[in-house]
Amino acid sequence: MTQIKQCKLKGAYWIKPPREAYEQKGLAPDLKESRFVYYRYAVHLDEPDQLEISISANSRYRLWINGEPIVSGPCKGDRWRHYYETLNVGSSLRSGLNIFAVQVWSLNTYLVNDPLRADQPLYSISSLPVGPRLALNGICRNAHGESLADLTTGVADWRVYVDDAITFHSDEKYTIFLGAIAERVNAGRLPHGWKYEEKPEGGWFKAEKSEPCLGIEDPYPFYIVPTHPLVERPIPLLYERKRDFIREMPIRKDDVKPFSFINSVVANEWVEIPSHSHVVVELDAGELVTGYPAYCIEQGEGACVTFRYAERYFKPGNEKSSTVRDDARNGVIIGFEDVYYPSGRTELYEPFWLRTFRFVRIEVQTEERPLRFLRPWYRESAYPLQPRSSVVSPVSWVESLYNISLRTLQFCMHETYEDCPYYEQMQFIMDTRLQALFTYSAGGDIGLIRKALEDFHCSLLPEGITQNRFPSTMVQIIPSFSLHYIFMLHDYYWQTGDINLIKRYRPTIDAILDWFDRKVGESGLVERIGYWEYIDWVTEWEGGEPSACKVGPSTIHNLVYASALQVAAKLYFATGRSQIGDEYEVRAQSILCSIERLCWSEERGMYREGPAVEQYSQHAQLWAVLTGLCEGERAKSILNRALDKPQVLKCSFSMAFYLFRALEKGGLYERTAELMKQWRDLLPLQLTTLPETPVEARSDCHAWSALPIYEFTHCILGVKSVKPGWSEILIEPQTLDIPEMKGEIYTPAGVISVGWCKSDTSFFISGKVPDGVPFRVRWSGGIDSYYKNGGSFHESVKWNE
CATH class of the missing domain: 2.60.120.260 (Galactose-binding domain-like)
Structure with a gap:
C-alpha cells in the first residue's frame, strides 16, 4: 500500500x-x-x-x-x-x-x-x-x-x-x-x-x-x-544567483539624452540625474536570462522611471525582423514595461514576477527634484538543470550551437517547462515532449519531466482529450498535442524503464485514443477533428492548420494518430496488456491502409495533404516514414522529393525533430547537414539562445529549437539506448562533415564516453561504457563489434586513398 x-x-x-x-x-x-x-x-x-x-x-x-x-x-x-x-x-x-x-x-x-x-x-x-x-x-x-x-x-x-x-x-x-x-x-x-x-x-x-x-x-x-x-x-527549488549587467549600449542619435553608470561601478556611487531631465540608459546582461531585476533609487520625488525589457534589438518599424541581436546603433528596444514613481526616499524596487531580458532600457523623466540611481543588478533564476553531458569538437560551430541550445533549454525551465519565457510562459505538450528529450540528452534532472506528465494527465477533459497546455486558467485544445503526450510517455519509459509510472497513466492513453477513434469517418480516416488543428507554423497554412482540415481528412493528423497508436501498443505490451496492444496495432494499420489508398499520388511519388487536397508537405512524407508506411528505397525516394522539390511545404523548427528522425530511420541522415545550416546561420546574429523560428522570429528563446542537443549526443556522437532504461546501448556515430568529436553522455546506466575522428584514409573511435552494460559499436564504413560486459573499446578502419 x-x-x-x-x-x-x-x-x-x-x-x-x-x-x-x-x-x-x-x-x-x-x-x-x-x-x-x-x-x-x-x-x-x-x-x-x-x-x-x-x-x-x-x-x-x-x-x-x-x-x-x-x-x-x-x-x-x-x-x-x-x-x-x-x-x-x-x-x-x-x-x-x-x-x-x-x-x-x-x-x-x-x-x-x-x-x-x-x-x-x-x-x-x-x-x-x-x-x-x-x-x-x-x-x-x-x-x-x-x-x-x-x-x-x-x-x-x-x-x-x-x-x-x-x-x-x-x-x-x-x-x-x-x-x-x-x-x-x-x-x-x-x-x-x-x-x-x-x-x-x-x-x-x-x-x-x-x-x-x-x-x-x-x-x-x-x-x-x-x-x-x-x-x-x-x-x-529554482536557483537564484546575483549577477551584474556587463555593459552599457550606445544610444541612437535620434533618442533622448543618455546617462551612464560607468563611473559608479567600482565605488558603487550614486549617479545623480538633475531635475527637469529626460535621460536614458540601455544595459546588456550579456546573454538572455530570466530573473529578478533590482533597482536602487534615491530622492526623485515626482519623477517617472520606465524599465523596458527586451530579448534583442529590433529594426525600427519591424518587430519581427531578424537583426544582429546587439546592434544598438541601428536597432531599438521594444517590449513590455514596468513604470515606477519614486517616493523621494531611498528604496529598492524589485518586480515581483520573473522578468525575461537580455537588454533593459531605463528611461528617467525628473521634475522639480533630482533623482539618484545605483547601478542596477539582477538575480538570475531558473530550474537547476545542471547538465552533465558534454560534446567537444575542433569545429567551432558545434560547441557554440550545443551551448546555445543548453541555454535555450535552461531558460525555458522554471516551475514547468515553457514554450518561451518572454511571452506565454506556458507548458505546451508538443513543446514539452521535445524539451524532455533534450533534458535526457543533456543528462539533467528529470523531476520536471515527471511533473509535466502528471500536469498533462490532470488536464484531461471529460470528453477524453487533454488540454494542449497546462497548468492554465484558460482551456485551449490542440487535439494533435494529446498524441504527443503518448510519445512523451514512451520516451520516459525508454529512458528510465519505469513500468509503474506508465501503468499510472494508461487510462489517459485510452481516453485520448478513444476520442480520436470517435472521429473516424466513412473514409476510414479521422476527420472534422475540431478545435485548433495545429501542426506547424507553415506560411501557406492559416493558423498552422493543414489546408486539408478545412475540407475533410488531413493526412498528417491521421499519420500522427497512427504513430500514437503504434507507440501506445508498445506501452501496453510492456505493461502486460497485450490484448489492448493488439487492438491499437489493428487500428493503426487500418488508418495506414486508408491513407495509402486515398492519399498516395503515383504521379508525384508522395502523399498529398488529404484525399481531396492536391498539396504536398514534408510533414506528410516524414510521418509516413516514421509510421513505417514507407520503408526502404521508397522511404528514401519520398524524403528526397520532400527535401528537393521547391513546391513542397517545409517544416519549421517546431517539426524539425521529426524530420530528422525520419531521415535517420530512412537511411538519409547525411541530409541533415544541409538542414542544420538553419541553426549555423543564426550564430553570426549574436544570439545567446535559439529563436522560435529561423527567420522573422517572435521569441528569441524557444525550447523546441534546442534540437542540436539531441542531434550531437544521440546521432553525431552516436550514443543511443536500444532497450528501456539504457540496459543495452548502441554507439553508432553519424559523422556528417565533422572531422572529429568527443564527449561524455550521462545516462541512467552511468556515464558513456566516446571520441572519434576521421580523415581521408581512416576512421578511429574509442571510449568507455559502464561495466556490465552490453553495447555495440557500429559505423557504416566497416565497424560492427559487440561488447557483452561493457568496458573500454577501441576500433579503427583504414583504407587506400
Whole structure:
C-alpha cells in the first residue's frame, strides 16, 4: 500500500487580512481583484540555529528574511494540487531581531476569462477566488534543539498590510497571452522598510485566522476535498544567483539624452540625474536570462522611471525582423514595461514576477527634484538543470550551437517547462515532449519531466482529450498535442524503464485514443477533428492548420494518430496488456491502409495533404516514414522529393525533430547537414539562445529549437539506448562533415564516453561504457563489434586513398 506523506503544513492555518485592513485604504475585500498583500513577523531570537519552514500562499508569494530574498512559490499546480515548499532557512537567521516578510499576490484566475482584458491574471497560475492567503509552519530552535519561537500562521502574531500602490497591466503585443505582469508602482504608498525594519511605515493589522491547512489526504468531514488540497512541491527549488549587467549600449542619435553608470561601478556611487531631465540608459546582461531585476533609487520625488525589457534589438518599424541581436546603433528596444514613481526616499524596487531580458532600457523623466540611481543588478533564476553531458569538437560551430541550445533549454525551465519565457510562459505538450528529450540528452534532472506528465494527465477533459497546455486558467485544445503526450510517455519509459509510472497513466492513453477513434469517418480516416488543428507554423497554412482540415481528412493528423497508436501498443505490451496492444496495432494499420489508398499520388511519388487536397508537405512524407508506411528505397525516394522539390511545404523548427528522425530511420541522415545550416546561420546574429523560428522570429528563446542537443549526443556522437532504461546501448556515430568529436553522455546506466575522428584514409573511435552494460559499436564504413560486459573499446578502419 502506498504511503502518503503527511502534509507538513498541518497544524498551521491560512491567514488573511481583516476587513479593517481594506477599509483603512478605502477598499473593499473584493476577491475579483488582483492585489498584493504584505505579511510580516518580527521576532527577537537568542542564538538561532535551526529553522525548517513549510510555506504556501494563494496565489503566489515571495519570502524575504532580514531583507534578503529566500524563495518564491508556490510551485504551479491546479485545483486539485496546491503545492507548498519546505526548506531550511537557519543560515539566514541572526541573533537579535529577525524579520520574516512575505509578499503575496492574490490573483483572480477563476473569475476572469477574457484574454483581451488588460488586467487578465497570469494564465499559468491556477488560483481560487478566496483572496490573499498565507500559510507557514516552522519552529526556530537553537543548537541544543530548544524551541526559540513558533512562526506558525494562526499561532504567531503575523501582521498584514493591504497594498494600494501597485497595479498591473498587460500589453496586447507582448503579454496578452501571458497575463498582466507589468507593474505600475506609486512608491509613495508603499510601506517603507517593511522587509527589514522593526517598525515599518503604514497601518499594519493582526492577520486574521481562516481555515486550517489540510493535505489532499486530510479531507473535511464526509471526505469533502479542502479548498486548497496541499501537496508538497515535487521538484527542486529554482536557483537564484546575483549577477551584474556587463555593459552599457550606445544610444541612437535620434533618442533622448543618455546617462551612464560607468563611473559608479567600482565605488558603487550614486549617479545623480538633475531635475527637469529626460535621460536614458540601455544595459546588456550579456546573454538572455530570466530573473529578478533590482533597482536602487534615491530622492526623485515626482519623477517617472520606465524599465523596458527586451530579448534583442529590433529594426525600427519591424518587430519581427531578424537583426544582429546587439546592434544598438541601428536597432531599438521594444517590449513590455514596468513604470515606477519614486517616493523621494531611498528604496529598492524589485518586480515581483520573473522578468525575461537580455537588454533593459531605463528611461528617467525628473521634475522639480533630482533623482539618484545605483547601478542596477539582477538575480538570475531558473530550474537547476545542471547538465552533465558534454560534446567537444575542433569545429567551432558545434560547441557554440550545443551551448546555445543548453541555454535555450535552461531558460525555458522554471516551475514547468515553457514554450518561451518572454511571452506565454506556458507548458505546451508538443513543446514539452521535445524539451524532455533534450533534458535526457543533456543528462539533467528529470523531476520536471515527471511533473509535466502528471500536469498533462490532470488536464484531461471529460470528453477524453487533454488540454494542449497546462497548468492554465484558460482551456485551449490542440487535439494533435494529446498524441504527443503518448510519445512523451514512451520516451520516459525508454529512458528510465519505469513500468509503474506508465501503468499510472494508461487510462489517459485510452481516453485520448478513444476520442480520436470517435472521429473516424466513412473514409476510414479521422476527420472534422475540431478545435485548433495545429501542426506547424507553415506560411501557406492559416493558423498552422493543414489546408486539408478545412475540407475533410488531413493526412498528417491521421499519420500522427497512427504513430500514437503504434507507440501506445508498445506501452501496453510492456505493461502486460497485450490484448489492448493488439487492438491499437489493428487500428493503426487500418488508418495506414486508408491513407495509402486515398492519399498516395503515383504521379508525384508522395502523399498529398488529404484525399481531396492536391498539396504536398514534408510533414506528410516524414510521418509516413516514421509510421513505417514507407520503408526502404521508397522511404528514401519520398524524403528526397520532400527535401528537393521547391513546391513542397517545409517544416519549421517546431517539426524539425521529426524530420530528422525520419531521415535517420530512412537511411538519409547525411541530409541533415544541409538542414542544420538553419541553426549555423543564426550564430553570426549574436544570439545567446535559439529563436522560435529561423527567420522573422517572435521569441528569441524557444525550447523546441534546442534540437542540436539531441542531434550531437544521440546521432553525431552516436550514443543511443536500444532497450528501456539504457540496459543495452548502441554507439553508432553519424559523422556528417565533422572531422572529429568527443564527449561524455550521462545516462541512467552511468556515464558513456566516446571520441572519434576521421580523415581521408581512416576512421578511429574509442571510449568507455559502464561495466556490465552490453553495447555495440557500429559505423557504416566497416565497424560492427559487440561488447557483452561493457568496458573500454577501441576500433579503427583504414583504407587506400
